[in-house]
Amino acid sequence: xxxxIAIDGPAGAGKSTIAKMLASKLGxxxxxxxxxxxxxxxxxxxxxxxxxxxxxxxxxxxxxxDFVENKIFLDGKDVxxxxxxxxxxxxxxxxxxxxxxxxxxxxxQRKLASNKNIIMDGRDIGTVVLPxxxxxxxxxxxxxxxxxxxxxxxxxxxxxxxxxxxxxxxISKRDKQDxxxxxxxxxxxxxxxxxxxxxxxxxxxxDKIISIVMERGYKMENVKTENEKIVETNVVEEAAAExxxxxEIAEDVEVxxxxxxxxxxDFDEDQNEADEEDEEKEIKPLxxxxxxxxxxxxxxxxxxQVIDKEGKVVRKAKDQRLLLRLENGQEGLLxxxxxxxxxxxxxxxxxxxxxxxxQVIVKRVYPDGGRVLLSTILVEKRNRIKKFEEVxxxxxxxxxxxxKAIKAGxxxxxxxxxxxxxxxxxxxxxxxxxxxxxxxxxxAPIRVDYNRIRLIVSHTVATAIKNKxxxxxxxxxxxxxxxxxxxxxxxxxxxxxxEISEGVEGLLHISEISHDRIVKVEKVLNVGDKVKVKxxxxxxxxxxxxxxxxxxxxxxxFMDTHNIGDVISxxxxxxxxxxxxxxxxxxxxxxxxKSEFTWERDTFIEDYIKLGDQxxxxxxxxxxxxxxxxxxxxxxxxxxxxTLNLKSGDKVTASVIKVLNDGVKVSVEGAAGFLPxxxxxxANESDFVEGSEFEAKVRMFDPRRTKLILTLRExxxxxxxxxxxxxxxxxxxxxxxxxxxxxxxx
Numbered sequence: 001x002x003x004x005i006a007i008d009g010p011a012g013a014g015k016s017t018i019a020k021m022l023a024s025k026l027g028x029x030x031x032x033x034x035x036x037x038x039x040x041x042x043x044x045x046x047x048x049x050x051x052x053x054x055x056x057x058x059x060x061x062x063x064x065x066d067f068v069e070n071k072i073f074l075d076g077k078d079v080x081x082x083x084x085x086x087x088x089x090x091x092x093x094x095x096x097x098x099x100x101x102x103x104x105x106x107x108x109q110r111k112l113a114s115n116k117n118i119i120m121d122g123r124d125i126g127t128v129v130l131p132x133x134x135x136x137x138x139x140x141x142x143x144x145x146x147x148x149x150x151x152x153x154x155x156x157x158x159x160x161x162x163x164x165x166x167x168x169x170x171i172s173k174r175d176k177q178d179x180x181x182x183x184x185x186x187x188x189x190x191x192x193x194x195x196x197x198x199x200x201x202x203x204x205x206x207d208k209i210i211s212i213v214m215e216r217g218y219k220m221e222n223v224k225t226e227n228e229k230i231v232e233t234n235v236v237e238e239a240a241a242e243x244x245x246x247x248e249i250a251e252d253v254e255v256x257x258x259x260x261x262x263x264x265x266d267f268d269e270d271q272n273e274a275d276e277e278d279e280e281k282e283i284k285p286l287x288x289x290x291x292x293x294x295x296x297x298x299x300x301x302x303x304x305q306v307i308d309k310e311g312k313v314v315r316k317a318k319d320q321r322l323l324l325r326l327e328n329g330q331e332g333l334l335x336x337x338x339x340x341x342x343x344x345x346x347x348x349x350x351x352x353x354x355x356x357x358x359q360v361i362v363k364r365v366y367p368d369g370g371r372v373l374l375s376t377i378l379v380e381k382r383n384r385i386k387k388f389e390e391v392x393x394x395x396x397x398x399x400x401x402x403x404k405a406i407k408a409g410x411x412x413x414x415x416x417x418x419x420x421x422x423x424x425x426x427x428x429x430x431x432x433x434x435x436x437x438x439x440x441x442x443x444a445p446i447r448v449d450y451n452r453i454r455l456i457v458s459h460t461v462a463t464a465i466k467n468k469x470x471x472x473x474x475x476x477x478x479x480x481x482x483x484x485x486x487x488x489x490x491x492x493x494x495x496x497x498x499e500i501s502e503g504v505e506g507l508l509h510i511s512e513i514s515h516d517r518i519v520k521v522e523k524v525l526n527v528g529d530k531v532k533v534k535x536x537x538x539x540x541x542x543x544x545x546x547x548x549x550x551x552x553x554x555x556x557x558f559m560d561t562h563n564i565g566d567v568i569s570x571x572x573x574x575x576x577x578x579x580x581x582x583x584x585x586x587x588x589x590x591x592x593x594k595s596e597f598t599w600e601r602d603t604f605i606e607d608y609i610k611l612g613d614q615x616x617x618x619x620x621x622x623x624x625x626x627x628x629x630x631x632x633x634x635x636x637x638x639x640x641x642x643t644l645n646l647k648s649g650d651k652v653t654a655s656v657i658k659v660l661n662d663g664v665k666v667s668v669e670g671a672a673g674f675l676p677x678x679x680x681x682x683a684n685e686s687d688f689v690e691g692s693e694f695e696a697k698v699r700m701f702d703p704r705r706t707k708l709i710l711t712l713r714e715x716x717x718x719x720x721x722x723x724x725x726x727x728x729x730x731x732x733x734x735x736x737x738x739x740x741x742x743x744x745x746x
Contacts, residue, residue, distance in 0.1 A: 003028070005119045005213070006126040008188065012146025012171055013123035014197050014205065018139065021206050024215065029119045031067055033125070034092075036105050039074045040066050041095040045087055047492060054098045062490060064740035066424065067110060068446050074129060076464030103442060115424050126189035131378065135216060136192035139208060145198040147171045201393065284328045286372060289452050290362045291382065294324030294332065299349050302336075320348050324358065331436035332372035334360060340380040361453075383455045385417060388445045397444040397462035405433035412443065418454040419443060423459035442466060466505030471541060474501045478543060480535050484552065487527045491521050498533055498545055506543030508533060515548050515555065515627075554587035555627045564619050572613045575605055582615060582631065591628070592617055596632035599639045600672045600706040607658045607665050640670035646701040646708070654710060655693050664688045668694075668709065673708030681712035 007019050017030075023030035043063060049056040066073045071080045082088070103563070109120065115383055120129060126136035127704050141149075147168040155162075193212060199203050286292065305317035322334040336348060352358075361378035365371070391398075400414035409426065410433060412419040423445060425428060444462035445455045486498035495509040505745065508531070510518050518524055525531065537544030562568070570582030570590055581594040592615065597603050604697070610614060621630035646652065646668075654666040656672065664675040675696060677685070688694070696710040 002114060002612075003117045004113050004130050004132040004133040004135075005209075006133040006136045006189070006192075007121040007139060008123055008126050008192065009121075010123075010146065012143075012150050013139040013141050014149070014202065015139055017202055018197075018205050018209070019119050019121040022209055023204060024120045025206060025210065026117070027118070028068065028119045029112075030108070031071065031109065031112060031118050031120045033105070033109060033120055033122045033129070035072045035083055036065055036108065037096045037101070038088050038092050039072055039079055040043055040101060040105065041088045041092045042079060042083050042085075042372060043074060044095060045079050045091065048494065049492075050089060050200070051094055054100055055105075056493065057095075057098060057101055059490075059492065060101070060104045066460070068425070068461060073461070073464070074728070076460055076467070077456065078415070094484075106243060109151045112424075124187070127187050131189070135190045135209075135213060137212075139205070139410075140190040140194055140196050143168060143171055163692075173361065189216045219530055239445050280476070286326070286328065286330065286362045286365050287377075288362055288365055291379070291450075292326050292328070292360060292362060294326045294334075294358055294360050296322050296352055296354050296356045298323040298354065299352060301349070322348060322352060324360065326360075326372070330372060331364070332360070332374045334358070334374040334376065338363060338373070338375040338377055339546070340376045342494040355589050357438075378453060381416070382450060385448055385450070385453055385455070388448050388455055392445050392447070395444070395465050397442050399440045399463050400443050400457070401440050402436045402438060404437060405430075409433075410436065412441075412457065414443075414455070419445075419457045420449070420454055421457050421459060425460050427460060432555050444562060470502060471504045473543055474504050474539065475543065478535055478538055480538060482535045483532065484535070485530055485532050488525050488527050488531060491525065491527060493521070500533065500543070500545070504543070506533070506535070506545040508545040508547055512544075512546035515551060515553050556624055557622050558584065558588045558629075562619060564623070566619045567616060568619060568631075569614050569616050570631075572609055572611050572615055575611065577610070580605060580609070580615065582617065584629070590619075590631045591629065592631040592633055596620070596630075596634055598672060599634050599637075599641055599670075602706075603672075607660075637670055640668075641703040641706050644669055644671055644701075644703065646698050648698055648700060650698040650701075652698060652710070653694060654694055654696050656688050656690050658690060659685065659688050668708060668710075671706070671708055673710055675710045675712070679711035679713050681714075683712055 005022070007015050009015050020030050022028070037218055040057075040060065040063070040290055044051060044057065045058065047059060049059070049493065064073075064075050071078050072083065073079070080609055106119040106129050113117065113120065113130055122129070126133060126138070130136075147164060147170075150171060151162065151164045151167045195205060195208060200208075201310060240536065300318070300321050300323065302320040303315065304311060304319040306315040307313055316450075320336040322339075323331060324334055325331050325338035336342065339348065342351065358376060359379050360376055361382065362372060363375040363378065364373040398414055400412035400419050403413050403418075405411075406520040408420065410421040412421055425446070428436065440495045441459055442462040443457035443459050444465055446458045446461060447456040449456050484500040485694075486500040488496050489495040489499045489505055490683075493510075495513070497505045498508050499505050508525075510521055513521065513524055531547055532550050533545040533547050534549040536544060536546045536549065568584060568590075570584045573589070575582045579596070582590045582592055584590050592701070594603055594605060596617075597605055597608070615633060616636065617631035617633045617696040618635045619629065620632045620635065621628065623629075652668045654668050654675070657665040657672070661677075663677045663679075666673045679699070683694075693711050694712075696712055697714075698708070699711045702708075
């Protein structure tokens, strides 16, 4: 069962300092909740999300944060230094204000606390995060004392532009804000023990908390206090370690293939009678795997087995051995087979003398406490295991075989060393542990456990290191222009992350998904989709990908084969107030603006064309980036209004463009004109057929305003009502032309 200690209190009460020292002495994990918020902020900045939008923090659903060896890992990567950057510092308060972020991190913190002996500090640990903690401490101090500490801290960092008076004001303001904030305010839990640190040193506070912990029944064999100085490293990762028996320890570290059985008679025979003074001494008990120093007091030669005539064993065979008096006053036996670096033909009496001092490890302590077996082979093994400190420093990893499952995780074998893989360091559910027995998996050593001469390892860290190595190796071979078939691993608002090799992902930006505009990535791609992509950028460990680069670009193909000035034909698929949309092929459209349809100023396009018609036009603009093709119909001919020279009364030949309700739309040498119905004369509406020609007389010609009115009547006034109605139909009537009609009389 894990043990939880929650430490709360206002700013400057010494929470972090005390929590870290307490964790070190107790052998607990210290969980820096502030570092977790910094890690979230770091990832948010890396993903370039809108920090003000709470919805965009959904990336936390696929994020992993863990603490290993007082280092924080984000998605398997050590980010202990990165989270202290200026950018993170400037934005962490913004990120931590969101309820979704706080709820998610609180859930993580509770999960981590359920698997480890842990200490957390903050302002809502005992009330919100760990309401059922084994021990809740509320640290307090006077405002003046907390301000003084803060003031001294700032001075030590070289900040001299502060005053104690202003620091007191800041601390008071901070207390008010923390106590009255809407989300997780600063409160003292009802069952918390309050400790005023105003007049206490850090060591005094820590010792006081340790005393409380011991009173609550926690077994702390490795706590360092003034009365107990134990040099061995505490095994923190295994919550059930206190229940491990000596036999299990011996099996874990593989001290030997069989355990020596030493009887009371063996000791009585090998040892001289103890001095009365020694008997009166209080002997401190020894623990299995404890490193101690001893002095050789006697060297015993091997004895052969003696059998009487009846075949009964009178005396058992005994191996050569040394008797040592240990530093606690107790005596122990060191058998030849447990002595390191002894050749088969060498005699212990030639290698050792009485009075020699040896470093030995307690191999076994018998239940009665009086019999102790020793080993220097384990000492030699303990020295050899130090080499893994360098492996840890260099972020190395190796493959180890899974031997068995235990409460704390898995036991593995690497060379002749045992490895403990805590369940927090492998992404496998405990019920699946048995399926791993006999298999080999990669692990990274994260700590050398000298107490048990074994390694604490992590599959999570090893995977992250291997993935990083593979990624770096793979990226070094990636070139712009290479193509891959990848798998969509994650989708964000700005694009998708595509895995193009194991553990190697590139960003497929939303703008590179398709040649068409994409509003939501989810409408085109889903997690798990296979997608062909092309590398368009490699910067450091960042790979930019493009899907559209491998898709047919119909717009580019069209523009590559056409130039401005080319005359093309397209089908009318839309007519609107702005102009005409023409389909140039199955995938490409062009736009014919109203102003480019004819040379007249106020064109009514539907007088000329309808949906489905084929229209010939000239390309006047090509823009691939905007996928825009602008066309002109009028530029296929010269401007007739610049070449025509007509006056009222001139006779002209007109061609019928369209018969309207109020007259006939005509063309005179390319210029559009109008024959009002009231000026038909003796002609009937049925006499006018689209494409037919007739002779007429000019009633009005205004080239500047592109207006031409015809009549078939002699000496007849213009039909103003019909003309005005026609002009209204044409969408615009100029006041100048209206004035002209008003003043025109014949």
